[in-house]
Amino acid sequence: MKKILIAVCDMDGSYGEKLGEWISLRRGERMISVSFSSPEHFLEYNSGTRQDIVLLGRGFYDHPQICKEVSGNAGGTLWVYLHESEENMQVPDNIRGLPRVEKYQPAQAILREVFSLYQQCETCALQEAGGKKEIIGVYSPGHSIWQTPFSLTYAQALAQKEKVLYLNFQECAGFEDWFREEYDKDLLDVMYLCLSNEVDVASCVSGACYSMEGIDYIPPAKDGVCLGEISSEDYVRFVRLLEKGSGYRTILLDFGMMVPGFFQMLSMCSKAFIVSETGELVKAPLLQFRQMAGRQEDVQLDDKQVKDGKHAQIC
Secondary structure (H helix, E strand, O other): OOOOOEEEEEEOHHHHHHHHHHHHHHOOOOOEEEEEEEEHHHHHHHHOOOEEEEEOOOOOOOOHHHHHHHOOOOOOOOOEEEEEOOOOOOOOOHOOOEEEOOOOOOHHHHHHHHHHHHHHHHHHHHHOOOOOOOEEEEOOOOOOOOOHHEEEEEEHHHOOOOOEEEOOOOOOOOOHHOOOOOOOOOOOHHHHHHHOOOOOOOHHHHOOOEOOOOOOOOOOOHHHHHHHHHOOHHHHOOOHHHHHOOOOOOOEEEOOOOOHHHHHHHHHHEEEEEEEOOOOHHHHHHHHHHHHHOOOOOOOOOOOEEEEEEEEEEE
16 A cells, blocks of 8 residues: 655744654554654655655644645645644745644644545545445454455555454454554444434544555454344444545445444455465354355356355455
8 A cells, every 4th residue: 555645844843853753653654654844855855756645733834835735736745734722933824725734742642633634635636536345344253363464464465555444343353452552442432423414434443444464444342242132234334434435446345243223234245355374173063154145035146256265365
């Protein structure tokens, strides 16, 4: 996947360097950040390398040439105004019209707001381009320990060429301990917000998204028991909302359990990998799954959709 280029521009060199370094260290697999304390140096650099995102701080948003580039933005750059609450300087009208984030807040909060804005722009561009979108499912009838490693590895391979959103429906995924993260929001929060129509889907997803090795993922549910209490209609609607408005070309569903609407969602997938291990003991769950799938009158699953994955190998 193409890395997002982001420039932090502020006359306070220490602020710009620290924020730029934090972004590169924290999100280096997805973003490349550079910082500038001189408008002239930024303009020289930007003339040869187009930035995807530019954060404009003090001393930059009132520079005549930068204001001109903002007004004539034809390259698709997202310009964001770093707002200071105690600001006495005159801010040009075209800068006031830009999306803004508060300058003095935790770096992670700044990045989440900026990424949310960028995701909304990407969603609009994807909808205008009318690009093909794909849903992929992964499930293991025998609850193979290789299911999630297979899913993440496959998602990582796809992410080399396109934007991938990974969702995990396991009751106890253990991501916080695995990845040493503390999540403020999880899959249940995102589902609730998207289904209640309180926010647009792209904003809701990006506000809860984390990145790992080029993959964007929504943290799995902390209270996995609640996954079985959501209606099949809501699950199907949620996946459709993600497909239409999340801004991702590929959505990978890692099914840890047969949540309500499981087979309906599986039939929405262009590919569904059924992960199993070798040995006599795993044959029976796999056979039972195929029998169950064959009894689904309202669900169409064919050989092109359902593939076997053994030991995280596609076959």
